[in-house]
Amino acid sequence: MIYQLILALISGIFISGVAGYLGTLMLSKKMSVVAGPLSHLALPGVAIALLYNFSDIAIGVFPFTIIGAILIWLLQKRTNLPMENLAAIIFATGVGTALLFLPINKAEEALVGKIMEITFWETIIIVALGFFVFYFIKKLYLKMMLININEDLAVIEGINVSHYNLLYLLSIAIVVSLGVYLVGGLITAALIAIPAAASRNISSELRSYKFWAVIFGIFSAISGIFLAYFFKLPAGPMVIVSSIFIFLISLLFQKQQTS
Amino acid sequence: MNPILEVKNLNVSFGREKVIDHLSFEVRAGEILTILGPNGAGKTVLLRTLLGFLPYEGEIIWQQKLKIGYLPQGLTQLNVKDFPLTVLNFFSLKNPIPSIEEMIKYLNLVGLEKNILSKTMGNLSGGQFQRMLLAWVLISHPQVIFLDEPETGIDIGGEETIYSLLYSSWQKEKLTIFLVTHDLNIVYKHSSYVLCLSRKGYQCFGTPKEILSPKMLEEIFGSEIKIYAHHKSLK
Numbered sequence: 001m002i003y004q005l006i007l008a009l010i011s012g013i014f015i016s017g018v019a020g021y022l023g024t025l026m027l028s029k030k031m032s033v034v035a036g037p038l039s040h041l042a043l044p045g046v047a048i049a050l051l052y053n054f055s056d057i058a059i060g061v062f063p064f065t066i067i068g069a070i071l072i073w074l075l076q077k078r079t080n081l082p083m084e085n086l087a088a089i090i091f092a093t094g095v096g097t098a099l100l101f102l103p104i105n106k107a108e109e110a111l112v113g114k115i116m117e118i119t120f121w122e123t124i125i126i127v128a129l130g131f132f133v134f135y136f137i138k139k140l141y142l143k144m145m146l147i148n149i150n151e152d153l154a155v156i157e158g159i160n161v162s163h164y165n166l167l168y169l170l171s172i173a174i175v176v177s178l179g180v181y182l183v184g185g186l187i188t189a190a191l192i193a194i195p196a197a198a199s200r201n202i203s204s205e206l207r208s209y210k211f212w213a214v215i216f217g218i219f220s221a222i223s224g225i226f227l228a229y230f231f232k233l234p235a236g237p238m239v240i241v242s243s244i245f246i247f248l249i250s251l252l253f254q255k256q257q258t259s
Numbered sequence: 260m261n262p263i264l265e266v267k268n269l270n271v272s273f274g275r276e277k278v279i280d281h282l283s284f285e286v287r288a289g290e291i292l293t294i295l296g297p298n299g300a301g302k303t304v305l306l307r308t309l310l311g312f313l314p315y316e317g318e319i320i321w322q323q324k325l326k327i328g329y330l331p332q333g334l335t336q337l338n339v340k341d342f343p344l345t346v347l348n349f350f351s352l353k354n355p356i357p358s359i360e361e362m363i364k365y366l367n368l369v370g371l372e373k374n375i376l377s378k379t380m381g382n383l384s385g386g387q388f389q390r391m392l393l394a395w396v397l398i399s400h401p402q403v404i405f406l407d408e409p410e411t412g413i414d415i416g417g418e419e420t421i422y423s424l425l426y427s428s429w430q431k432e433k434l435t436i437f438l439v440t441h442d443l444n445i446v447y448k449h450s451s452y453v454l455c456l457s458r459k460g461y462q463c464f465g466t467p468k469e470i471l472s473p474k475m476l477e478e479i480f481g482s483e484i485k486i487y488a489h490h491k492s493l494k
Contacts (some may be wrong), residue, residue, distance in 0.1 A: 009482075024342075028341040028342070110460060142351065142352050143354075146352040148342070148479045149339055149342075149344075150334050150338065152312065152329060152330060152331045153331065153334070155310075156328070156329045157353065158354065160356075185343055203343045204340075204343050204345070204379045205343060205344070205348055205379070206343065206345070206348040206351075209342070
């Protein structure tokens, strides 16, 4: 059981750390709503994995979120609709199809994650993907930040906005898929949004903003998993509750002027 | 001297609505071209088309590969409130990242102290933000600068205006400037040429003296210009 707890902690730390990091890029009005729909898109993936008894739900989840990311990107290019609008359509697609096929009695994994049953090989994959995505986001970071501030400025600086938007959406898709292991398909967005929001409250510059978002993410995973372990509660929701608690504390140390 | 930009028979439409209709003009290196006209006449559309952001028909011929700077319309400190970025962070978004000495040099040029580097952008005043943005644009040594109504709602403080700052860098470095503005005073003082657009599709191109007659202005702006013209005659 201790072995299982250690695997859960390692996976949890990597997932929530990288989600917190990504979240710092997604805290703009435009983006904070996009992760949610993408994670809901994991639901039909989970449904298919359960229906066909795949050993690992990720086999179902990754294709769905990645295709979803590419779809959002293509639709945005073709229609010029705002990303949040398209995300809402994708959201409906995900939940709608999932409700058609998801065997509700077996759906707990899809809803709250399975971090306490994580296997050795899944942990290895999570750690490897975690490192990879972290590095990937680091590469995109400054360019995406400028695109977030003003797309025109980014173009003038020689940034291919469409190209970066796709890479950005793909990294969101991977992080969201990893998030499904930890907290399930319903509340993954919280894993991305809350640590960044808490860090935003206490930071006045970029480096500390990124640093604290990662720390808050990791800390909520550790505390959530421990609390769930000792009180015999589901770990995924407990991780989210921990991060909400961190957010509330961060409000007490707010640095930004609110206006 | 050869023109740095030639525009021939330019047409820009959104769906069925024609925003720019058969427009032709030239700009030479070192000139300041002011684009004048009421709201909705297509000034911003023209700038964005010249920058390559919008599809068009006709010809836009840039003489060579030029380093371009752009101050978009309506970019204020409120746009960056989402992120805790300092001015230093914002300058670090440039590629390549300028040295701290360069940053300080250009911030000084626009009348800001170096301690502003550690300030959070969302907390700058409107004037500070405008100055900082101008420094951000100038630090890349652009040959051409596009400005879209940089004065909008901004009192940048002191004797200077964003224009006098720009004008002094224009004198120092060999800049070509495209400027969208409502401020006729600026047009008189600094423009080499004026391009006017109106909502009815009326266009004109010429020196400020040629363009800014009361009759011309009424063509461009309709009756709203009378206030301006009156105001001017008082001075």
